[in-house]
Amino acid sequence: MTIFYRRMPQFEYLRPKSLSEALAALNDDQPVRNQVFSGGTDLLPKLKSRAIVAPPRVIDLKGIAGLDFIEFDPVGGLRIGANAVIRDVAGHEAVRRHYPALAEGAALIASNQLQHRGTIVGNVCNAVPSADAAPPLLAHDAEVVCVSRSGERRVPIADFFVTAGVSCLGPGEIVTEIRLPPPLAGERATYLKLAARGRMDLAVVGVAVAITVDA
Secondary structure, eight states, rough: OOOOOOOOOEEEEOOOOSSHHHHOOOOOOOGGGGGGSSSSSTHHHHHTTTSSSOOSEEEEEGTTTTTOOEEEETTTTEEEEETOBBHHHHHHHHHHHHHHHHHHHTTTOOOOOHHHOHHHHHHHHHHOTTOOOOOOOOOTTTTEEEETTTTEEEHHHHHHHHTTTTHHHHHEEEEEEEEEOOOOTEEEEEEEETTTTTTGSSSSSEEEEEEOOOO
16 A cells, blocks of 8 residues: 655744744734644644645744743633643643633543643634533633734633634734633532544534532
């Protein structure tokens, strides 16, 4: 049997050192999701398989220091930076304690190898119905921080998803973080996934719920 391996299409690779440098490099005539990556576990296979047309340049956010944070404050809630990898979110003590549905969803994304490379923000920006991080973030009323050359806006995650595979990201916008409000007293949450082979398959159905229990 002959196996054919496709070469990566040609494009300019940029690894900016700052967010302003990344924003300046964006092409407003190209979809943002086809230009920007952090983990690259979704974008690079699509480029190689020609599932999408290669943009003139691809921008790697991994070189920007300070975007890999996972921070929790009892008053301000949880903040997850664009470069925070899935494995770190799933195993973070504050996430597991206060946002269990998110910890469970993150732990069910793909393989260990991909979890050490892919990011929660990337999982959300794909805007696919099978994203394991999306239902928990919806249940926890998260908001997405979108930054462009003209400023910053915060979008409730329920409004971030427009339709399957389409987000509300505008031309020249990059998601820098996801924010979750502080948990309510007595709040309980969980995430359940139905897939043919568990975590190694995309979810056929993914459901998250968050409730408050009276003491």
